[in-house]
Amino acid sequence: MPRIDNDIKLDFKDVLFRPKRSTLRSRSDVDLVRTFQFRNSGQTYTGIPVMVANMDTTGTFEMAKAVAKHLMFTVIHKHYSVEEWKEFAAENKDILQHIAASTGTGENDLTKLKQILDAVPDIKYLCVDVANGYSEHFVQFVKNCRAEFPKHTIMAGNVVTGEMVEELLLSGADIIKVGIGPGSVCTTRKKTGVGYPQLSAVIECADAAHGLGGHIISDGGCTCPGDVAKAFGAGADFVMLGGMFAGHAESGGEMVEKGGKKYKIFYGMSSATAMKRHAGGVADYRASEGKTVQIEYRGPVEVTVQDILGGVRSTCTYVGAGKLKELSRRATFIRVTQQLNEVFAASTKDD
Numbered sequence: 001m002p003r004i005d006n007d008i009k010l011d012f013k014d015v016l017f018r019p020k021r022s023t024l025r026s027r028s029d030v031d032l033v034r035t036f037q038f039r040n041s042g043q044t045y046t047g048i049p050v051m052v053a054n055m056d057t058t059g060t061f062e063m064a065k066a067v068a069k070h071l072m073f074t075v076i077h078k079h080y081s082v083e084e085w086k087e088f089a090a091e092n093k094d095i096l097q098h099i100a101a102s103t104g105t106g107e108n109d110l111t112k113l114k115q116i117l118d119a120v121p122d123i124k125y126l127c128v129d130v131a132n133g134y135s136e137h138f139v140q141f142v143k144n145c146r147a148e149f150p151k152h153t154i155m156a157g158n159v160v161t162g163e164m165v166e167e168l169l170l171s172g173a174d175i176i177k178v179g180i181g182p183g184s185v186c187t188t189r190k191k192t193g194v195g196y197p198q199l200s201a202v203i204e205c206a207d208a209a210h211g212l213g214g215h216i217i218s219d220g221g222c223t224c225p226g227d228v229a230k231a232f233g234a235g236a237d238f239v240m241l242g243g244m245f246a247g248h249a250e251s252g253g254e255m256v257e258k259g260g261k262k263y264k265i266f267y268g269m270s271s272a273t274a275m276k277r278h279a280g281g282v283a284d285y286r287a288s289e290g291k292t293v294q295i296e297y298r299g300p301v302e303v304t305v306q307d308i309l310g311g312v313r314s315t316c317t318y319v320g321a322g323k324l325k326e327l328s329r330r331a332t333f334i335r336v337t338q339q340l341n342e343v344f345a346a347s348t349k350d351d
Contacts, residue, residue, distance in 0.1 A: 011182070030321070048309065052242075054100075055077060056077040058242050058251055059076050060251065067098075075240070125154075128155065131180075159178060199234050217239070234333075244304065253266055261296060
């Protein structure tokens with residue numbers, strides 16, 4: 001019979017950090033670089049663990065080049081050809097340590113992934129990405145990837161509960177993507193009624209992963225730098241962003257003009273737009289689970305990167321964390337009913 005879990009689950013909007021005494025004199029004293037050693041691949045990664053999502057409107061080669069300057073990571077979308085990968089790798093060998101190749105779970109997906117990794121052996125990270133990480137087929141695919149690529153670091157998701165995090169780690173994954181439905185252009189919760197508040201999902205999944213020596217990515221739900229900091233404070237090792245990286249010069253998506261203003265198209269990867277572009281349309285047995293929006297053109301991504309990293313550094317100074325690694329240990333969240341004073345929300349440009 002149906003069961004109701006009465007434990008309160010929280011989202012980023014439901015909490016704020018409680019400030020604490022700090023010995024830090026400046027944001028510039030905060031070190032955002034982290035080093036991880038991964039459970040199953042044995043590889044070591046060093047960088048700032050903010051990730052660009054593997055959507056074809058954000059996870060582009062152009063974006064990877066821009067954010068790698070800041071030691072940030074890009075999960076490249078799966079729709080580039082093998083030839084495009086070879087050309088990109090030949091011209092950008094120095095940033096291959098900060099990118100991952102993506103794959104779905106079909107036979108053709110695995111074949112193409114093998115071709116990419118054979119053509120570009122310096123790629124050490126791969127992302128097995130599906131909307132629903134709870135299927136037996138998905139778990140078996142992760143096992144097959146581990147057998148096929150024993151020395152690669154495997155990201156896998158998406159899930160939102162500790163027991164599935166543990167199963168995927170034990171099946172060969174190294175980093176688990178956490179998040180069902182929180183994304184800005186995701187409509188899974190509306191179409192299916194399935195989901196989990198992201199802050200609680202991260203807390204529970206991080207606890208499960210770290211107990212087994214694994215890592216997690218908080219994927220989706222961040223609307224501002226404060227949310228990115230909250231995800232790290234909740235225990236996420238990496239934070240993946242889609243909407244916050246959309247609409248830039250380096251983003252994918254068609255540019256359109258309206259009323260003298262420029263906009264870029266941004267859409268979810270389960271949207272009708274994405275399925276029409278990559279699969280010929282929405283199959284008759286399913287519904288679209290994403291939306292398509294127009295984002296006012298934001299120019300180069302550099303300003304956004306500085307905004308995100310500056311915000312997280314500032315969070316660390318408020319709670320006394322000299323390193324990003326210390327943020328979750330220093331974090332105390334307080335529940336709130338209001339995040340912001342919105343009295344001038346419609347008229348301000350400085351956000």
